[in-house]
Amino acid sequence: MSIQAKREQRSALAKETRALMDANTGDNWGAEQQTKYDGLVAQIDRLDGEIDRDQKLLDIEAKQKHSTRTRAERDGISDDEAESRILDDKSIFRAWVAGGVENLTAEQREIVAKRREEMRNTMSTTTGSEGGYLVPREFSANLLEALKDYGGMRSVAQVIRTETGAAMDWPTTNATSEEGEIVGENVEVGSEDATFGTLAHVVYKFSSKDITVPFELLQDSAIDIEAHINQRLTERLGRITNRMFTTGTGTNQPHGVVTGAAAGKVGATGKATSVGWEDLVDLEHSVDPAYRRSGNCSLMFHDNTLRELKKLKDTEGRPIWLPGVDVSEPATLIGMRYTINQDMPTMAANAKSILYGDFSRYIIRDVMQVMLFRMADSAYTRKGQVGFLAFMRSGGRLMDVGGALKYYQNSAT
Structure with missing residues (x-):
């Protein structure tokens, strides 16, 4: 079955699910409707997995064409x-x-020398005698692009790239409480200066830790060694950066989005490991409408939290989770989009387990130079291996002072 056919089948199932809920309000929703709902959701989940795998293959081809252009x-x-x-x-x-x-x-040496001279280190990520300058720019760019697949933060945050890692002062202001005035004839108008501030945006050096590759793998021409190394680098760097962008303390590491968010709703006693439908409503409305009207607001939580949220019912006993009708249209909880982030705290006593708001106010900054080193000293040679080590510089911080992001915190007991 083609990917388009799968999308059409999924869309039909999603429409059937929504029609089922629309047609069964109040006392009409019972065990029969719930069983049918569960079956439709299971089919949608299966198709989502298949579509995602097919789309990744198409994306690889598209990225190759984009890289060439x-x-x-x-x-x-x-x-x-x-x-x-x-x-x-x-x-x-x-x-x-x-x-x-x-x-x-x-x-090949001549090509390297020519490229470095003509294109100002086009292939360079660093200048070093051990060959760091041999890393193609496309390798670095593709690695940074692939980091979006790990964790969730890069899919909703604003990502910028800079040539250097110099500290940046990011301007901030909070205009949510500012308003105009009514003035009478010949009455002087009042004044209210906007308050501007700055937040420092700093990048940190991340290491992939050393990656060992056996001689046999390097010598096997059938193996795409570039893809192999890229995948392992992406996994390691993607996981550590996403964790820091989520829960980093801001002390010698990035300010995580959970760290920067403000309190929106604290669960009542007895909700140390749970959340209610009404808690999500309160969390949504704790964010100023000025942010909500932007269209950028969404939820973020761990997949285990989604499992519990899917069990919640509205006031008429119907599930609050709805599948998106189109593949590009996300599933929603009481009408709110969500992102799964496995580095979000799971629901536990005092855990800030759910975020809601405008995630584009979180700025991730990557320095374009990714350094890759090849290590072939005796420590590796004795084991029949070659070592590779990558460094990247990146940082993240919530650049907002107006409460664009709020958290739901589970109760202490």
């Missing part, structure tokens, strides 16, 4: 020449990965 525009060359240069870069990178700088042919 971007390279062509950047270097002022044709798409064919850009594709040829990308293939050259991959070939050089693989040769370096397999055997270090000494493994490059004279032609």
